[in-house]
Amino acid sequence: MVPEEPAARILMVEDDAVIREATQLTLERHGYDVTTAEDGLEAIERFEKIHPDVVMLDIMLPGLDGISVCRRIRETSTVPIVMVSARGDALDVVLGLEAGADDYVTKPFDTQVLVARLRAVMRRAVSDPERPAPSAGSGVESFGDLELDREALEVRRSGQTVQLTPTELKLLIEFANNPGVVLSRSTLLQRVWDYEWGGDGRLVDVHLQRLRTKIGADRIETVRGFGYKLRA
Numbered sequence: 001m002v003p004e005e006p007a008a009r010i011l012m013v014e015d016d017a018v019i020r021e022a023t024q025l026t027l028e029r030h031g032y033d034v035t036t037a038e039d040g041l042e043a044i045e046r047f048e049k050i051h052p053d054v055v056m057l058d059i060m061l062p063g064l065d066g067i068s069v070c071r072r073i074r075e076t077s078t079v080p081i082v083m084v085s086a087r088g089d090a091l092d093v094v095l096g097l098e099a100g101a102d103d104y105v106t107k108p109f110d111t112q113v114l115v116a117r118l119r120a121v122m123r124r125a126v127s128d129p130e131r132p133a134p135s136a137g138s139g140v141e142s143f144g145d146l147e148l149d150r151e152a153l154e155v156r157r158s159g160q161t162v163q164l165t166p167t168e169l170k171l172l173i174e175f176a177n178n179p180g181v182v183l184s185r186s187t188l189l190q191r192v193w194d195y196e197w198g199g200d201g202r203l204v205d206v207h208l209q210r211l212r213t214k215i216g217a218d219r220i221e222t223v224r225g226f227g228y229k230l231r232a
Contacts, residue, residue, distance in 0.1 A: 007033040008122060011052035013043040013069065014084070015061050019107070023056075026111050032118075040064025044072055051079075054122050056114075057101070058084045059092050067099045074100035078165045080121035084109070090202075097206035102167040103193065104203075120194040125166040141176060143230065146215050148176050157215055167192065168211050175220060175230035184227035 010032045014020040017038075024034045035050050037043040040061045047055065055073065059066040070081055083096035083104040093104055102121045105114055139151035147156040153169060155162040164172065171192050174183065185204045189195040193203060208228060212220055221229050 007031055008054065009033045009035065009050055009052040010054050010056060010118065011035050011037065011043065011046055011050065012056045013037045013040070013061065013066065014056075014058045015039060016058075023114075027115070027118075030115055038062075040066065040069045043069050047073060047077075053125070054080045054082065054118055056082050056084060056118065057096075058086075059096055060086055067095050070096060070099040070101055074165075078125075078163070080125050080166060082117055082121060093200075094202060094206060097202065098210070100165065100210075102165060121167070123194070124170050124192075143176070143179070143219065143232065144216075146219060148172065155215065162214050164211070164214060167207060168214070171207055171211055172215065175228070179230050179232040182223045182227045182229045187227070 008031075010027060012020065012024060012027070012034055014023065014036065015038050020036055020038070024036055027034045035046055035052065037046045040063050043055075043057070043061075044064070057066045057069060061069070064072075066083060070083065073079065073081065080103075081101045083093070083101040084107060085092045085096070085104060086107045096104055102124070103117050105117055139149055141148045141150070145158045148154075149156070150173070155164055155169070155172065171188065174188065174191050185201045188204050189201075208220060219231055221231055223229060
């Protein structure tokens with residue numbers, strides 16, 4: 001008999017007791033192992049203890065806010081992070097994404113949308129991105145001083161390893177699969193974030209900004225009015 005795979009571990013950081021308890025019950029009904037935290041400092045302690053598969057992180061928290069918690073986590077981990085904003089405020093969303101979050105939801109959120117977002121970020125973290133067969137017996141592709149090792153899922157710039165989050169890596173691989181081809185925001189949202197419906201272009205813009213900072217600002221070109229392309 002094949003043993004069942006362990007349930008994915010979610011760390012949910014939420015200071016509102018009603019929302020926290022209701023969401024925990026909902027996620028557990030979907031088969032997740034949920035650990036909760038009420039504030040930022042407790043979130044850091046729980047994160048270091050349980051090593052979750054995904055973090056659901058409210059922006060507005062007592063003490064250490066969600067943005068600061070996200071930055072602390074990103075110092076040591078590329079675990080998927082979904083930020084939660086009560087107001088849907090544009091500044092909150094952008095700050096959360098710039099701090100290293102992979103996606104976000106706004107309160108009040110639809111349960112099915114929340115579960116879909118969590119599943120999507122976890123798929124990006126564990127999946128082996130689709131790729132064409134490597135050439136000349138090597139899984140390493142070069143784009144100027146940038147190297148993409150598809151077998152090891154590693155990126156190097158001028159020989160130095162570049163630490164990318166799973167979302168940033170999948171974004172880069174999507175460009176590498178289409179060198180010189182202009183990819184629109186909607187195409188990237190569908191292929192990288194698994195959005196089959198309309199999504200927020202800020203997800204693409206902020207992640208591209210983070211990716212450019214790590215691999216070189218001129219590596220990905222903006223084609224105004226159309227999208228972005230990787231300089232071959």
